[in-house]
Amino acid sequence: MMDKLLxxxxxxxxxxxxxxxxxxxxxxxxxxxxxxxxxxxxxxxVTGDSIVGALTNIINRALNTGA
Structure with missing residues (x-):
């Protein structure tokens, strides 16, 4: 009995x-x-001023191409 408990x-x-x-x-x-x-x-x-400004600049350059 004791062995079983142990x-x-x-x-x-x-x-x-x-x-x-x-x-x-x-x-x-x-x-x-x-x-x-x-x-x-x-x-x-991403929402910092420098990143938003850089992304805006890239988009503006892509949309305002001379072609």
């Missing part, structure tokens, strides 16, 4: 030590936060 306790401890079921959730959370931060940085760069 084996069960050992099996449960082994599962607790080696169980990584929560790791994927944490990895997804970190990935989501990193993607949101990258999106925010990209948005601030």
């Amino acid at each position: 084996l069960r306790a050992r099996a449960r401890l082994t599962v607790l030590v080696y169980d990584e079921s929560g790791m994927s959730t944490v990895e997804y959370a970190i990935g989501t936060v990193a993607a949101a931060a990258f999106g925010a940085i990209l948005y601030s760069v």
Whole structure:
């Protein structure tokens, strides 16, 4: 009887030590936060004055060709 209890306790401890079921959730959370931060940085760069001015200049030059 005692041996059975010890084996069960050992099996449960082994599962607790080696169980990584929560790791994927944490990895997804970190990935989501990193993607949101990258999106925010990209948005601030693209909507900045220099980028908007450069894109406007390129479009104006393409539309105002002498041909």
